[in-house]
Amino acid sequence: MTTHNYDHCNGEVAVVVVPLPAQGHLNQLLQLSRLVTTYGIPVHYVGFTNHNRQAKARVHGWDPQNSSLIRFHDFQLSSNLVNALSTSTDDVHSTSKFPAHLQPVFEAAGYLQQPVSTLLWALAEEFKRVVVVHDSLMGSVIQDVRLISNAESYTFHTVSAFALFFYIWELAGKPLQLDDDDVPKEIPPNEGCFTSDFSDFMAKQYTYLSLSSGRLYNTSRSIEDKYMDLLQKLPMNLNKKLYAVGPLNPVIVTGKRKHRCLDWLDKQPVNSVLYVSFGTTTSFSGEQIKELAKGLEQSEVRFIWVFRDADKTPGVEEGRRIDDVAPAFEERVKDRGMVVRDWAPQLEILGHSSTGGFLSHCGWNSCMESVSMGVPMAAWPIHSDQPKNTVLVTQVLRVGIAVKDWECREKVVTASAVENAVRRLMASDEMRRRAHELAGRVQGSVAPGGVSHLEMDSFIAHITR
Structure with a gap:
């Protein structure tokens, strides 16, 4: 693994990114990593070897191999472990089209806790502050952050503010009174969207949300301002800072065409x-x-x-x-x-x-x-x-x-x-x-002075305070 020189960052802050090992999640957090490095901050992207390779191979609009500020930490995923977990997470009665075949890998991701913890402690000795940005479904993996005095964590949500709000709102028994114009006529219920195994997995990971200092979202207030405001009103987000920093994908595509x-x-x-x-x-x-x-x-x-x-x-x-x-x-x-x-x-x-x-x-x-x-x-x-x-x-x-x-x-x-x-x-x-x-x-929201750009500036200013 190549060691990069981060002298120009003065050893102040390092960001550790921890995605869920599924393509849609890997991609968004790799795109976020690109954005963070534009501020001169080193990023440590953590995952299983196969998934890190997949994320790099499939990313669009830029080449992560060209960034000296992104360091990939590859951990081996044991096929024996996945096979063992496969026998215990077989949701045979589900009618959901949810990809249950990925559940063993999600469960296996929990075994990243120890190597990630080792990495965090090492970085904490090298940098003034270590900032962990983790997928909302990887909370258990980064739980040792609370033991490190100069480390803090932020939860990253890979879904729309709209979908996330109504998912939690229904799950919590519809605690907020909503105006008619906030709620489209028919919101699909959570039923049928997930297997019971995955719902249990989500519930477990969400118990760690209270540990994080704030939330990041791959959305823009230019399209979801109303639902970002509703998310802020949920009990779980009280006294938490919410940052809508999307879209994370490049909005202008350049580069060599290969396909x-x-x-x-x-x-x-x-x-x-x-x-x-x-x-x-x-x-x-x-x-x-x-x-x-x-x-x-x-x-x-x-x-x-x-x-x-x-x-x-x-x-x-x-x-x-x-x-x-x-x-x-x-x-x-x-x-x-x-x-x-x-x-x-x-x-x-x-x-x-x-x-x-x-x-x-x-x-x-x-x-x-x-x-x-x-x-x-x-x-x-x-x-x-x-x-x-x-x-x-x-x-x-x-x-x-x-x-x-x-x-x-x-x-x-x-x-x-x-x-x-x-x-x-x-x-x-x-x-x-x-x-x-x-x-x-x-596109205007991610341009200098745009609302998403300003929220990213605000997040960076906060973690480098």
Whole structure:
């Protein structure tokens, strides 16, 4: 592991970043690391070897290998440990589409407590202050912070302020009286969003929230000011400082292009291509894949479809698929469609002028990237925060349409439903106008003087006080 010279930081402050080992979480905290280093502060990014490698390989818009201020601490994940945990966390009765296959890795992450503690004590001797920014689901791993006099921790939330508030609000028995305009007509309940194993895991990790000095959120007050204010009113956040510092992804994409789909996009008309991707934790049934393929074909819309199976455990196995799109389908749509079976540069695709819509699971990374690039969404929620994000995107921000209602989550989405949603989305100039307008606000929020930029300045000023 390379040792970097941090003399220009005067040994004042070091930041330790501790993500949950799942792609959406790894990515956001790596993006936050990039932001922190722009202030000349060294960052220590902690995780399992495979997941650190994955985070670096998949990050968009910049190359973490070029940053001398980010140091990756790689810890080995034992496959024996994962296998042992797999037998004890098998949620066989769950009907949730939540990726239960990742649960053993989440449980195994608890074993990072000891090596992370060793790192914190070592840094505490070298720096005046050690600041830990940890995923909200990694609280148990950093609990030894309270024993170190010159260390403090901050909780990082990887979901929208909207989804987080309504999740906690429902869980706590709806303690706050809300105005009618604060609550969209139908907020999907927490039921069906998670397995019971994961709900128990969250509850355990949330018991450590009281240890942190504040909270950080990958959102912008330019779009979620109301829900940031509501979060501040929750009992768990009283006397805590909340910082909305997003979007964390770059809002202007530059750099070398490596993927063939970008060359293909260059040849398509402006706003003509639908980008189709359902994230890293979702695998559809063969029946659903066929209906989706048929719907895309019938829509006659240009598209890029990222078609790869969900990430596996304990490492990352790229390109495995539970089913396949028939070669005949690809042959029929070859003049207007591209099927991508490997990792795709999502941020670059969304930032391309030819991309005019995004058919998505509505994970928060995807939502923030789509919003910041001005691309309207067709929302197809599957688990976790996605049903609530769908309401935020479609009813609150009004930059998307719903393909699938959450109450119909057990049903297959038919080809005709896909076709109709895709056509509606791609034909809506009004929605595209709103998306571009919203993107302007969000991009402005991270520019110097913008609200998110000022909140990041405030956070940095606080930890370097």
